[in-house]
Amino acid sequence: MSVIVQLVVSGALMGMVYALIAYGFQLTYSTSKSINFGQGELVMLSAFVSLSLINTGLPYWLVVPGGLLFGVLLGLFVERAAVRLALEQKGEGWILLTVIFGLLGFSAAENIWGRDDRPFPTPVPSDPMHFFGIGITPLEISVAIGVLAVMGMVELFKRKTLLGKAFEAVSADRDAAGLMGVSATRIIMLSYGLSGLVAAMAGILVAPITTVGPTMASALILKAFSVAVVAGLDSGFGVVVVGLFLGALESLASFYIGSGWREAPGLILLIMALALRPNGVFGKASIRKV
Amino acid sequence: MWKRLLLIRGAELFAFGMLVAIPVFVNNSYALGLLTLLAIYGILLIGLDVSVGYLGQVNLGHAAFLGLGAYASGLCVTLLGFGMPAALGVSLLVGLVIGALLALPALRLEGPQFALATLSFSALTVTTLNEWESLTGGAQGLQLDRPALLGVHLGAAGFYWLCMILLALVWMLMRNLLSSHWGRAFEALRDSPIATDAMGVGTYRFKVAAFAIGSALGSFAGGLYAFNFQYLQPHSFVYELMVILLLGVVLGGRKSLWGAVVGAALIVLLPNLLSNRMLFQVFSALGLLLAVVAGVRGMMNKSTRPFQAIAPIVAMGSLVVGGMLVANTEDWRKAIFALMLFSVVVGLPEGLMGFITRFLSQLFSVAPPPLPAPAALDEVLAARPMQDKPLLELRNLKRYFGGVKAVDDVSMAVHSGHIHGLIGPNGSGKSTAVNVISGLYAPTGGQVLLHGKALPEGSLYQVARVGIARTFQNLQLFGELSALDNVMVALKGVYRCPLPLLLLGFARREEKRAQAQSLALLELVGLAQQARSKAKDLTYGAQRFLEIARALACKPDLLILDEPAAGLAQPDVAQLIAIIKRIHQRGITIILIEHHMDVVSELCDRVTVLDGGKVIAEGSAEEVKRHPLVIQAYLGVEHTE
Amino acid sequence: MLVVENLHAGYDASEVLDGVSLRVKQGSVVALIGANGAGKTTAMRAISGMLKPTQGRVLLDGQPVQELGSARIAKLGLAHAPEGRKVFGPLSVEDNLLLGAYSRLPAFFGFRGKAAADLARIYELFPRLRERSQQAAGTLSGGEQQMLAIGRALMANPKVMLLDEPSMGLAPVIVQEVFRIIKRLKQAGITLLLVEQFARSALEVADYVYVMEHGKIAVEGVPDEIRKNQRVLEAYLG
Structure with missing residues (x-):
């Protein structure tokens, strides 16, 4: 019994990271109905840059903002280079173009930092502490706190600032937002910047656990996709619930079926969700227009 | 005809023969x-x-x-x-x-x-x-x-x-x-x-x-x-x-x-390209050259945006520069694929063959295969007997969007063989009513009956299958297809060849029949001469008429025309009226949503007026025009304070 | 204040506006009327930058704006309450109003304080909106949404306000209320370009009237002249 609880708890904590990346998808989807298919590479590149910053001897509390800044810039770059043109042409070219930029980022990382996985130093200790017989490491706790803090801050921004409300206005009705003087192009840029920030944060939080390497995010991102689709691309609350659930599920699966199968539950969940509730468990149905 | 076969099949055969012969030599x-x-x-x-x-x-x-x-x-x-x-x-x-x-x-x-x-x-x-x-x-x-x-x-x-x-x-x-x-x-x-x-x-x-x-x-x-x-x-x-x-x-x-x-x-x-450094540099230089030429040409005749011209040049340029700096191009394989794909997607969206085909078709002007003579209209749209009984009935139909009652308890009957006008000020619920009938929206409440039987709810496809065809206020043509193909997509009752036979090429005959029938419908709306033009290249008026021809290809009992005259110039409106009269003569029942009162007066046997989602008047065109509620709905109330 | 010269615009293959010219003087209410499908709404969209004109000029306070996007034009002082109201459904009534003043409020903090006086003014004009200030705009009735759309446009303190079909889809009682509000706006000296299908109501509030037919201005004049003009009635009822 305690084994199961242990698996569920540590899996769920990992699920928080999926939720955070999935949240990044929602940010751009709500403003532009597009997402960055190369988001995993964004996570990975931000982690690598942060690692390089640590290696230059920068203190940890300066590394984090540096890594986040890099994520924001990369997000803005992707929006400009891969997304804007396709959105202006009202096509779906952005899917292919963001896939392409993901591949470019992957190749760059392989050649700049090498293909090997490297440890990511962190000031947070990783010796487990015991609560009611369940071992939780401070590292895992720091991940959970980090995820909630970033999501909380972005939500606060969306609800409490006028710019954040403009963000929601663009999601609701682009044309009308334009009439208020809100430039949709700027807001979409902003959403990609925020999404980059969220991805970078995910990279920095998860790196001490997974180590840093070009492939560190390829499995992570698939699960984040699953979480985003299962929860629905418009429910911030939903991603946390689904993220926790999926994290726990896969931790159980990898223990009882085999560690090679840890990706399977997420993928099956995703295909099932698409079949049964295409707009997500927490999503709203859309109205067809003519 | 022969020139076409010779060129196209010849090219295929030649390429195939060449490839097959290689191992021999x-x-x-x-x-x-x-x-x-x-x-x-x-x-x-x-x-x-x-x-x-x-x-x-x-x-x-x-x-x-x-x-x-x-x-x-x-x-x-x-x-x-x-x-x-x-x-x-x-x-x-x-x-x-x-x-x-x-x-x-x-x-x-x-x-x-x-x-x-x-x-x-x-x-x-x-x-x-x-x-x-x-x-x-x-x-x-x-x-x-x-x-x-x-x-x-x-x-x-x-x-x-x-x-x-x-x-x-x-x-x-x-x-x-x-x-x-x-x-x-x-x-x-x-x-x-x-x-x-x-x-x-x-x-x-x-x-x-x-x-x-x-x-x-x-x-x-x-x-x-x-x-x-x-x-x-x-x-x-x-x-x-x-x-x-x-x-x-x-x-x-x-x-x-x-x-x-x-x-x-x-x-x-x-992969061979990447393993040979020399070859790679030659190819990337060629790619850069192509990107520059295409970019400059695009910018000159303003067919591309600046980003579309510049981005491929930057991408190919970084391939050239990178090729010189990097020791082993194989290691950067993925990045190279990415940059090439990026350049093509942004700069040459039609691909190499699209580019070459356009070039070749300028070189050899190949006539398309001839079209058959149009079929007799009786074969396509058999004349239906006029019977003065209700074909379509709405009973207490409701459709709400959030707090807005777009259609609020509408009941009406459309008689077989009639042209039934549906009019009302903007936002009165006409389009929503039609969207509910045709299955785009499911009703919030109430019933729609065709031939006395309940219509399928909320499925365009199923409603179309039972004999209701429609046009759209905002055109929904298949822009990349020719006018003829637009009609042929919708054509009912011709395609019977089972898939295996069709794959083997045994569907030529029914294809000819479909063409003949579709041409007859294009002729009906006056577009037979433009059968081969892409729908998106037609004039606006012609696009409206094409939508009508396409809807007729469903061989419907009831045709719904959603503001067919919107955006039409005066001569086109006259032609539209003639077309609708011709369709009416085949005995097809029509619901006409229209703003232009003159069109409504000339065509409609009966008119229903909606306002605020409710029916405020019904009768002949002349009757409703004199109806005080209608005048008020259109002109507003003169209020004294 | 607003001058439109020879404006052409359309969608894809169809040209809806075929050379529209009109002027709106400061402090006046100008009505643009005409049958459905004459191009009134397209004219509004072309003026406010939602649709790029293919030809012609739009001058706002003397400055040409026809090349600019809607967000830039809004910042220069033109507010447009669009056809179909287009309130931000998931956002609260109050947030909708605050967004109306987006271009002149600070983006992050302190915007509430700066907007308080304007909000109070709008709530006074529309007491119903105060009652529902925390409710999601999408759940309001059609009439309330129209009030909100007008209030949202007013929040910008615009130089010119475009009001497109404020009576669309509303019950007669509500329409009368809408027009009472337009009269109050007029008394307050707001410069207003009103598009309306209800000719009679529009004639009652307007200082000057343009009648559109097939993408052109067919007739113009002061309301009394227009009332007598037989052609106007025909344009509506054929």
């Missing part, structure tokens, strides 16, 4: 290996082009189907001792079945969700191949021997010829399929799924079929892939291969069999 096993791979990738990309080109969806699962097909054939041979034909048959079947199963849920989705679903599917496939070690050998790989084909053991050249023959066969079958009503339906789906549904062509069914066929070709190619390499590893079918395949389709040119094969040739040659 050149005895080079490396080159033969590349050629075999070219044939296999040709089949693979023709399959991928069905979803990427014709359906217009980003499919990230095709590499997985290659892998599934390869393992299916491989296992059939190693475990079950199948011969080559049986093993290939199993591969094909696996792709068809799994493709359909994946498509059932995934194709309800559009755009990003579809891409995500296929991406997850391919990850799941690779995971399974890797982890199911007892069956697949896992990461160790699967070793197999090429089985005999009908008792004959094929050598390298023999197997190459087999692959070429199969490519030629696939080419022919797919050409027959894609030039039939199937191919047209695929393309129609891409341009307007709503209109495809509203024409009674089941969007969903055709999408699933298209995806399953494409996937089946993918896994069929997988079978050949297994017999070619005789060693399989799950690792070969990952994401990177998928991107390369997309590069092939996009670079070669979408919606083109030639494009798929040219794309296959390019991706077969790419």
Whole structure:
């Protein structure tokens, strides 16, 4: 019994990271109905840059903002280079173009930092502490706190600032937002910047656990996709619930079926969700227009 | 006619003959290996082009189907001792079945969700191949021997010829399929799924079929892939291969069999390109040159945006510079693919073949095959007897959007053979009412009856099947298809040839009949001369008329015209009136939503006036025009305070 | 204040506006009337930058704006309450109003304080909106949504306000209320370009009237002249 609880708890904590990346998808989807298919590479590149910053001897509390800044810039770059043109042409070219930029980022990382996985130093200790017989490491706790803090801050921004409300206005009705003087192009840029920030944060939080390497995010991102689709691309609350659930599920699966199968539950969940509730468990149905 | 056949079939035969003849003259096993791979990738990309080109969806699962097909054939041979034909048959079947199963849920989705679903599917496939070690050998790989084909053991050249023959066969079958009503339906789906549904062509069914066929070709190619390499590893079918395949389709040119094969040739040659530094530099320099020329030309005649011109130059430029700086281009393989694909997607969206075809068609002006004479109108739209009884009834119909009551308790009856006008000020609920009748929206409450029977609710497709056709206020034509094809997509009661016969090219006759019938409908709306023009190139008025012809192709009992005169110039309005009168003479009942009162007065037997989602008056045009509530609805109240 | 010269615009293959010219003087209410489908709404969209004109000029306070996007034009002082109201459904009534003043409020903090006086003014004009200030705009009735759309446009303190079909889809009682509000706006000296299908109501509040037919201005004049013009009535009822 305690084994199961242990698996569920540590899996769920990992699920928080999926939720955070999935949240990044929602940010751009709500403003532009597009997402960055190369988001995993964004996570990975931000982690690598942060690692390089640590290696230059920068203190940890300066590394984090540096890594986040890099994520924001990369997000803005992707929006400009891969997304804007396709959105202006009202096509779906952005899917292919963001896939392409993901591949470019992957190749760059392989050649700049090498293909090997490297440890990511962190000031947070990783010796487990015991609560009611369940071992939780401070590292895992720091991940959970980090995820909630970033999501909380972005939500606060969306609800409490006028710019954040403009963000929601663009999601609701682009044309009308334009009439208020809100430039949709700027807001979409902003959403990609925020999404980059969220991805970078995910990279920095998860790196001490997974180590840093070009492939560190390829499995992570698939699960984040699953979480985003299962929860629905418009429910911030939903991603946390689904993220926790999926994290726990896969931790159980990898223990009882085999560690090679840890990706399977997420993928099956995703295909099932698409079949049964295409707009997500927490999503709203859309109205067809003519 | 002959010139056309000679040029097009001649080019195909010539290319095929050349490729087949190579092993006779050149005895080079490396080159033969590349050629075999070219044939296999040709089949693979023709399959991928069905979803990427014709359906217009980003499919990230095709590499997985290659892998599934390869393992299916491989296992059939190693475990079950199948011969080559049986093993290939199993591969094909696996792709068809799994493709359909994946498509059932995934194709309800559009755009990003579809891409995500296929991406997850391919990850799941690779995971399974890797982890199911007892069956697949896992990461160790699967070793197999090429089985005999009908008792004959094929050598390298023999197997190459087999692959070429199969490519030629696939080419022919797919050409027959894609030039039939199937191919047209695929393309129609891409341009307007709503209109495809509203024409009674089941969007969903055709999408699933298209995806399953494409996937089946993918896994069929997988079978050949297994017999070619005789060693399989799950690792070969990952994401990177998928991107390369997309590069092939996009670079070669979408919606083109030639494009798929040219794309296959390019991706077969790419690895060689990368391993030779000199060659790579020459090619990247050529690419840069092409990007600069295309960019400058595009900017000069203002057909492209600045970003579209500059970005490919930057990308190709960084290839050239990078090629000089980097020691080993192989290491940067993925980045190179990415930059090339980026340049093509942004700068040359029609692909190489699109580019070349345009060039060639300027060089040789090939007349399209002649069209048959239009069919008699009686054959197409049999005249219906006029009977003065209700055809369509609305009973207390309601449709709310949030707090807004767009249609609020509307009851009306449309009599058979009538032209029934539906008018009212903006926002009075006319369009919403029509959208509920035609199945775009499900009603919030109330009933719609056709011939006294309840209509299916909330399904455009099912409503169209029971005999209601409509046009759209905001045009929903299939822009990339010709006027004739637009009508032919919707045509009912002609396409009967079963799929296997159709694949073998036995549907030519019914195709001619469909053309003749469709031409008759185009003639009815005065567009017979523009039958070959792309719908999006027609004038606005002609597009409106084309929508009417397309709706008639459904051979409906009830035709709903949603503001057909909106945006028309005065002469076009006169023509519209003439067209509607002609349709009325065939005994087809019409609901006409219209703003122009003169049109309504001239045409309508009966008029219902809506305001604020409710019926405020009904009667003849003259009666309602004098009705005080109607005058008030249109002119407003003179209020005194 | 607003001058439109020879404006052409359309969608894809169809040209809806075929050379529209009109002027709106400061402090006046100008009505643009005409039958459905004459191009009134397209004219509004072309003026406010939602649709790029293919030809012609739009001058706002003397400055040409026809090349600018809608967000830039809004910042220069033109507010447009669009056809179909287009309130931000998931956002609260109050947030909708605050967004109306987006271009002149600080983006992050302190915007509430700066907007308080304007909000109070709008709530005074529309007491119903105060009652529902925290409710999601999408759940309001059609009439309330129209009030919100007008209030949202007013929040910008615009130089010119475009009001497109404020009576669309509303019950007669509500329409009367809408027009009472327009009269109050007029008394407050707001410069207003009003598009309206209800000619009679529009004539009552307007200082000057343009009648559109097939993408052109067919007739113009002061309301009394227009009332007598037989052609106007025909344009509506054929």
